[in-house]
Amino acid sequence: MNELNSLFRKRIGISESENITFEILENVLEKTAKNIPFENLCIIEKKTRDITKENLIDKILVRKEGGLCYELNSLFYLFLIENGFKAVLARGIVYNQATQEFPTFGRTHVTIILMPQEEQTYLIDTGFGGNLPLKPVPLSGETVMSPNGEFRIKQVDIPQGNYILEMKLKHKDTDWKIGYAFDSKTTITDVSEFNETQTIIVEHPDSPFNKTPLITRLTNEGNVTLTDTSVTQWINGVVIKEKIDTVKFKELLKHHFEIV
Template sequence: MAKSIIHPILRQRLGLPDNETIAFEHLEDVLIQMAKEIPFENLSIMENRNAAITMDNLFDKMILRKEGGLCYELNTVLYYFLCESGFHTTMVRGITYDHNESQWSAGGRTHIINLIEHNGQPYLVDSGFGGNLPLKPVPLNGEVVVSDNGEFRVERVNGEHGDCLLYMKLKHKHDDWKIGYAFDSTRGIKDLSELDDVQNIIVHHPQSRFNKKPLLTKRTDQGNITLTNSSFTQWIDGIEHKQEINDEAMFKELLRTHFDWKG
């Protein structure tokens, strides 16, 4: 499969104009549409149908079957889209901060993100952080970026987990800045096989939060929605609406209705 196939078909899935050049100013639209159209989800893990991280497999899953994925899938597709749009793009690994446990993720550096350059300035571009997405490129110079999802900034540090920290203040959820993740902007991923290692950790690590129960989330025009096998939560204009799920039939119906699932 030629990588260039990703570009026009992903445009189609995201509802982007066919003939419009993707300039830096358009990346906000790309990130918003990805967050709305391609859910952050782990069903392939829960259904034991994982595949090697190759462009053929990602194309089949996320473009042809119109499923979603986790960060190492979502941001890999975004990586090739950005490259094909003419951006100098690098994928790097990060480590997320677990606020429930007040510690860094036990699985280590399993968060995959993209970095691009624009007018000599590096920016973070992330479509794989669940409900915590910046929805805009975030410069690595500390400048605060404001989107429909909240406020975000990247602080340069000299830490054990890398040289950058992403901070977030989610709209309607956070009163203070929270650490999202740390990453090393100088250590780019050289080969997709490195993402197989990431997937292996997420699938098998005993403390992975993505191998315990199904999880799907995506943006909506009013906020976001999150589905597990025990609850369905909608954030509508800052107000949380939570519904308990009683059985598998109810879960599958919500899956079809809100996530257009064909499985």
């Protein structure tokens, strides 16, 4: 077993001897969401590196940090390939819920398309913060229910892409809302193409990830989100938010995410 496969299994708590089949992918996705955080700390600290297989392994699996969508989904894509799946990466645009529109600075979301499993194609995402489906979502439109809520794909014809991920998050949404649009026609297999994505995220004035630290992961009870000014926990549908200072931020970073 190669380094990526072995280290990834160790990071999320899966045996090296376990055969990763489509049937157990939801278990793998849930373990990934609970053990590898979505975070932008390297951007805030100006310590970004080129997006390569080797750098992703070092950052997320050796140093046990997290990452943003182009890092987390690139790594999971490589893990899928190592375990015999046929998959590609695709670009997307996350919908801005506050303004009710798509941003205009480019397709900066990265997601995974899992190629036909029993004649079906699926979306997989391990890099969408607290909005993770936790199961493969079929592109044919059926609703998927997971511990994190309900998810479905709608085919569209818009400038942002030819599909939209819609979601109804558990304890949070009563109606369907748009997660992001993505383009399944132009796919990617070389993760280095996301250096361009990283540059936009790091430098663009409208980027949501280059201003303040953000780190979040799913938990058994819901999720926990940490910024430099607050910690927010969803515990079985109840939200608890607390204001914090810099000292507390560092303490909680270690306590909730094991990052020093």
